[in-house]
Amino acid sequence: MTSLEQPTILLTGVNGQVGFELARTLQGLGKVVALDRSGLDLADLDQVRRVVRDVKPQLIVNPAAHTAVDKAESEPDAAMRLNAEAPAVLAEEAKKLGARLVHYSTDYVFDGAKDGVYVETDETSPQNVYGSSKLAGEQAIEASGCAHLIFRTSWVYGVRGKNFLLTMLRVGAEREELSVVADQIGAPTWSNTIATLTANVLAQANAVPDSTEWWAQHSGVYHLTAGGATSWHGFAEAIFELSDLPKKPVVKPIPASSYPTPAKRPANSRISNDKLADVFGVRAPDWKDALRLCMAK
Structure with missing residues (x-):
């Protein structure tokens, strides 16, 4: 690829919260081939392989996932297919393509x-099917040997x-x-924050003479995640x-035990962004500042 050619970026899940934002923030970093489920269904592993081989991307960005945490408890196979098996295939195909x-x-x-707060090197121990399937996806990507960035985020929200x-x-x-x-x-964490910081990091990779070495490092x-x-x-009170609701509801605090759900959720989901800041020089805004931007008219 010459310096005048733009890399091809394959983006999955373009209709999802993060995928929608990525389709916008990745502009300028390459030719974005953004696909929804009709064009790339991660549940169809043969299609995943076929699409990657047809598109021949230099970069794959995969925000698509099975994100229904409670539903995953009753359909673990579907969660594992989308969150572990499909990423494994994407990683294998990425490795083959370079x-x-x-x-x-x-x-x-x-x-x-x-x-x-949790740091990246802390021991993992998911408490529900969703977390287990996402961890399996991480492990499959790492085992593939492909050049990769895995971004762990939390409590994602947006306008879609x-x-x-x-x-x-x-x-x-x-x-x-x-x-x-x-x-x-x-x-x-606002979906736009995730997409914006992703694009910022990828721009750093594009800016160096040897991106192969950059990715290896x-x-x-x-x-x-958002700060704070x-x-x-x-979150509800904020x-x-x-x-701009004409009459705002009273929000009563209750313990999780009073609102049982099929999937057990961690009491402490605080994860440190220090590594992201130290390595790439970027840090997400405080969660309330991002929420204010998201809700601005």
Whole structure:
């Protein structure tokens, strides 16, 4: 590839929360081939192989996933197919092509029992099917030997899809009082933040004379979440504080034990972004500042 040619970037899950934003932030870094499920269904592993071989990308960016945490408990095979087996195939094909892979994982690879923030080298111990399937995806990518960046994020929200922000705005318009879990702590992370910082990191790779060496030096797992932390209850209160609802609901704090769900969730989902900042010089804004930007009219 000459310096005048743009690399081809294969982007999966373009209709998802993060994929939608990536389709915009990756502009200028290459020719983006952005596919939704109709063009690339990660549940069809043969199609995954075929599409990668047809497109021949220099970079694969994979935000697509099975993200229904509770539903994964009743359909573990589907979760494993999308979150572990498909990434394994993408990694294998990337290795054969000499391509690079960017993949997204989750704070749910940890059990939430640590007193403090999790770093990338902490022992993983997922407590639900979703977390187990995402961890298996990480391990498959690392085992493939392909050049890769795995970004673990948390509590993703945005203006599209199904997420806590949109649920709160919908339910808050219907009810005078809500009960929200207050003893699970994490960093609500705007999908645009994830996409913007991803593009920033990839621009650094594009800027060096030898990107092969850059990828060899930087491949690995990085935490990428908003700064700070709050509870689901605190997140809900911030949403209503910033909303234009004519009458804002009262938000009552409750323990997780009062709101049982099929999937067990970690009490502590705080993960440190220090490695991302130290290596790439980028750090996400505080969660409330990002929420304010997301909700700005």
